[in-house]
Amino acid sequence: MDLNMNVNAPHSMGTTIIGVTYNGGVVLGADSRTSTGMYVANRASEKITQLTDNVYVCRSGSAADSQLVSDYVRYFLHQHTIQLGQPATVKVAANLIRLLSYNNKNMLQTGLIVGGWDKYEGGKIYGIPLGGTLVEQPFTIGGSGSSYLYGFFDQAWKEGMTKDEAEQLVVKAVSLAIARDGASGGVVRTVIINSEGVTRNFYPGDKLQLWHDELEPQNSLLDILNAPSPEPMNI
Amino acid sequence: MNFMASKQPENSLLGPEADSQRTLYPNVTGTSVVALKYKDGILMAADMGGSYGSTLRYKNVERMKAIGKHSLLGASGEISDFQEILRYLDDLILYDNMWDDGNSLGPKEVHNYLTRLMYNRRNKFNPLWNSLVLGGIKNGEKYLGTVSMIGVNFEDDHVATGFGNHLARPILRQEWHENLSFEDGVRLLEKCMRVLLYRDRSAINKLQIAKITEEGMTISQPYSLKTYWEFSAFENPTQGAVGSW
Numbered sequence: 001m002d003l004n005m006n007v008n009a010p011h012s013m014g015t016t017i018i019g020v021t022y023n024g025g026v027v028l029g030a031d032s033r034t035s036t037g038m039y040v041a042n043r044a045s046e047k048i049t050q051l052t053d054n055v056y057v058c059r060s061g062s063a064a065d066s067q068l069v070s071d072y073v074r075y076f077l078h079q080h081t082i083q084l085g086q087p088a089t090v091k092v093a094a095n096l097i098r099l100l101s102y103n104n105k106n107m108l109q110t111g112l113i114v115g116g117w118d119k120y121e122g123g124k125i126y127g128i129p130l131g132g133t134l135v136e137q138p139f140t141i142g143g144s145g146s147s148y149l150y151g152f153f154d155q156a157w158k159e160g161m162t163k164d165e166a167e168q169l170v171v172k173a174v175s176l177a178i179a180r181d182g183a184s185g186g187v188v189r190t191v192i193i194n195s196e197g198v199t200r201n202f203y204p205g206d207k208l209q210l211w212h213d214e215l216e217p218q219n220s221l222l223d224i225l226n227a228p229s230p231e232p233m234n235i
Numbered sequence: 236m237n238f239m240a241s242k243q244p245e246n247s248l249l250g251p252e253a254d255s256q257r258t259l260y261p262n263v264t265g266t267s268v269v270a271l272k273y274k275d276g277i278l279m280a281a282d283m284g285g286s287y288g289s290t291l292r293y294k295n296v297e298r299m300k301a302i303g304k305h306s307l308l309g310a311s312g313e314i315s316d317f318q319e320i321l322r323y324l325d326d327l328i329l330y331d332n333m334w335d336d337g338n339s340l341g342p343k344e345v346h347n348y349l350t351r352l353m354y355n356r357r358n359k360f361n362p363l364w365n366s367l368v369l370g371g372i373k374n375g376e377k378y379l380g381t382v383s384m385i386g387v388n389f390e391d392d393h394v395a396t397g398f399g400n401h402l403a404r405p406i407l408r409q410e411w412h413e414n415l416s417f418e419d420g421v422r423l424l425e426k427c428m429r430v431l432l433y434r435d436r437s438a439i440n441k442l443q444i445a446k447i448t449e450e451g452m453t454i455s456q457p458y459s460l461k462t463y464w465e466f467s468a469f470e471n472p473t474q475g476a477v478g479s480w
Contacts, residue, residue: 102315106259131262133285133315135293150290 016145025194102132342371354386
């Protein structure tokens with residue numbers, strides 16, 4: 001029964017998305033590149049989408065599929081919140097995403113990371129890959145860029161990080177994935193969710209750390225040519 | 236517009252409505268489950284891996300769960316389908332409890348329900364992509380059975396799914412006997428799991444062993460097995476044939 005697996009192994013999706021829990025909440029991160037084939041259709045997309053005041057979702061794969069799934073879940077959660085009389089929990093949001101992903105598994109091509117904070121369980125991250133499996137994890141990565149980050153996270157992830165440590169880890173990771181994955185690029189966006197609320201951050205490409213074989217951006221060659229010569233040494 | 240080029244449906248001969256009702260292939264999968272009958276009940280072992288194609292993506296997936304008071308279900312194959320089966324079984328056990336008649340579904344009954352579930356889905360060309368192992372004990376009677384994704388079902392003194400059928404069953408055929416002690420049972424399962432670790436690409440070194448007896452079900456904490464690599468032939472594999480590998 002497992003003979004078909006090698007022939008149809010899941011293929012990767014454009015994007016790098018990350019969700020990380022820390023001591024008090026969660027940090028969600030993503031790149032901002034949307035591509036149609038080889039062309040970059042949108043170089044500043046917003047891939048971290050709001051579901052409720054306290055729950056956000058990172059989207060990867062088909063832009064249309066992921067947008068529709070989040071739109072439906074936002075709609076259901078809105079009604080659920082009215083009925084419940086208090087903010088929806090992260091678990092409920094994740095399970096609604098799972099329901100849509102699982103029941104339409106033949107038609108959808110989207111991997112999602114649900115992250116948020118609620119008063120019962122605190123900060124939680126749920127991964128919902130292709131097929132509609134629901135997995136609660138302390139951190140998770142997704143999208144085509146994530147292939148380059150498994151080793152990085154195996155080494156760099158630590159339990160009980162602070163908010164700043166967690167955010168720095170996420171920014172570093174997305175930046176490393178952008179460096180190697182053609183389907184990821186642009187800016188790094190992060191969303192931090194905790195008991196105090198939601199903070200959205202923006203890290204433009206030119207403000208990120210440089211990696212191997214990358215050079216400091218210049219305005220022009222002319223600036224390099226006209227740069228003052230180095231001082232002679234005093235031996 | 237996509238984040239990446241869209242994939243074509245695999246089977247474009249049938250119309251779009253029929254297409255949406257077939258499971259084409261699994262995405263996140265679990266590998267072998269191995270189980271045996273021992274003196275006091277059933278012992279079952281499975282690793283905690285969830286593979287995504289060839290990537291060992293998830294390393295904390297529990298693939299064995301208690302069902303009611305008397306049964307233990309282990310699954311290999313698509314994890315999302317296993318999660319759905321657990322929901323079906325939740326409903327089954329709930330309704331059984333709501334009768335409040337002192338009776339409760341035993342492993343034989345749960346196995347039969349699962350067989351019908353899997354076979355009926357197979358008939359609609361929309362299978363739940365799992366191989367299941369159902370073990371339990373009720374009123375002193377031990378039961379161990381298996382159901383495949385196409386509805387093939389049978390019971391035996393020891394069963395396995397996937398690679399376990401090829402690697403673990405032969406070991407069990409040689410070394411299993413009636414009335415194994417708990418320690419002997421665990422050691423036998425670990426022998427099987429170690430071979431699977433050496434030879435199954437989708438196995439990971441983090442497993443759990445579950446036990447079900449008349450008293451109830453316990454599942455061990457996740458743990459890892461030691462492996463042996465210090466054969467001289469491993470350290471110098473090309474001594475007798477320089478240039479080979």
